[in-house]
Amino acid sequence: MERGAIIKHDQSKAPKTGNWRYMKPEVDKEKCIGCSTCVGYCPEATIEMKKYKEGQKDKADIDYEYCKGCGVCAEVCPVKAILMKKN
């Protein structure tokens, strides 16, 4: 046990939950309209809007280190820009 049972957050100790995944979400950046609907619903907070092309809206970008492959993002996307593929 640590002193006083105080445990400090340390992301490097975090389990890399990407290894839970058996389906992998893939964002079709050409299809993505940059609405960020998927961002707030992802249980792992692994989606960020990132620059894709000059003059275009930022597009959804997935961090696979923690993505568990639940498929919520693909389900909520209004233009079906995220597809679940075999991991």
Next chain:
Amino acid sequence: MNKDLTKHHAPGHSACAGCAFPAIVRTVLNEAGENVVVGNATGCLEVTSTLYPYTAWKVPYIHNAFENAAATISGVERAYKILKKKGKVDKKIKFVVFGGDGGTYDIGFQSLSGALERGHDFFYVCYDNGGYMNTGNQRSSATPYGTSTETTPAGKQSFGKMEVRKNLIEIVKAHGVPYAAQANVANLTDLKKKAKKALETEGPTFLLVFSPCTNNWKFPTSQYVNIAKLATETNFWPLYEIENGKYKITYEPNSPKPVAEFLKTQGRFKHLFSEKNKPVLEQIQRMINEEFARIARLAEE
């Protein structure tokens, strides 16, 4: 990893793939800002965020026990007030509690009631997944009428849980709190507004948030948002708030869908679609209509 969304609760937690509560926690805490102390009752959120030696919490976080999250935060809030009076702290700190429905409606109920009655300045958020999920789906007083659970299994003799869900918001309201509301993880904008309002209000505030459980409600991991949406679109889970005694419906479906649309998405209600259980299904629809009419009436006053 999304930087804006992970200032308080980080990935690496072990909530089931497709669980609803992480989005609730993040949305609420983003409104609380950096100076916040979180209390948490035992349950899925606590267990999945504190796997030793890792903690998903980036803010001061206290897990005490299943039954006393509100009592624990009461003590912290009172200590803070005294230190502030003595000039030993000058920060404005918010106090937020997360509890499951078991930890809120049932076992932590007396400590919640006490904290509300004493009038501590804190915000209690109950993520309601309608049962004791962390221990394998036992019924709680939040479990809906007709649900099949481990302790109310549907079968030849039973249509599932025979008691009606406790109306916790009304009980909380009876304490005379300045703000109590019902929200849904499917509507993050509404949830965010309610969390903001609750956090800006002095005194005890309460939020009950609909939180689907993929594991025990028995639906695919991709479905929590769709199912939660249906809960509000069928009036199974109305979105409303009570501010200083005044009721307001914050979102109303244009033409509510039959409750069966919501129920049929989940394995826990599968038995309700047999010929034998038709009357139960009809009864559920009646209860939903009555409850919504009651809230609508109060909102008109």
